[in-house]
Amino acid sequence: MMAFLNIVILFVTIVLMEALSWAMHKYLFHGPLWFIHKTHHQEKHDWFELNDLFSIGFAAFALWLMWAGHTSLDYRFWIGTGISIYGSIYFIFHDWFIHNRFKAFKSSNWYLAGIRRAHKIHHKSMRKSPSEEFGLLVASKKWFKN
Ligand SMILES: [Zn+2]
Numbered sequence: 341m342m343a344f345l346n347i348v349i350l351f352v353t354i355v356l357m358e359a360l361s362w363a364m365h366k367y368l369f370h371g372p373l374w375f376i377h378k379t380h381h382q383e384k385h386d387w388f389e390l391n392d393l394f395s396i397g398f399a400a401f402a403l404w405l406m407w408a409g410h411t412s413l414d415y416r417f418w419i420g421t422g423i424s425i426y427g428s429i430y431f432i433f434h435d436w437f438i439h440n441r442f443k444a445f446k447s448s449n450w451y452l453a454g455i456r457r458a459h460k461i462h463h464k465s466m467r468k469s470p471s472e473e474f475g476l477l478v479a480s481k482k483w484f485k486n
């Protein structure tokens with residue numbers, strides 16, 4: 341029963357992370373924290389962007405949770421693991437596949453092509469607003485056409 345509960349916690353965390361990052365992106369990053377997030381919307385990028393601090397912050401929080409719950413493998417460990425898995429997916433899809441920060445990773449998979457299209461639309465705007473498509477893994481279905 342415990343193992344089942346932990347798996348539920350893990351998956352719920354991953355789903356909630358997409359919702360949380362959508363809300364943070366829309367209301368904080370394109371709001372009061374725009375001065376940091378704008379480093380990700382500029383035409384020219386340094387390899388390290390100030391915006392990366394958000395990822396580092398999430399990673400530190402996830403590691404801290406995993407560390408706090410590691411002896412009894414309680415809910416903190418599984419929430420921390422869920423955040424780490426979401427962070428890894430985000431990193432692979434967003435930083436690697438969409439923005440090509442490393443060696444090119446190409447795919448014509450309809451899902452990946454769709455989220456890339458949606459995120460590129462988000463980047464069309466170099467300003468705080470207006471902008472659209474604040475999520476990463478979930479996007480409006482109009483982008484998923486072949
Ligand atoms: Zn943005």
Ligand SMILES: [Zn+2]
Pocket residue numbers: 380434439459463
């Ligand atoms: Zn981006």
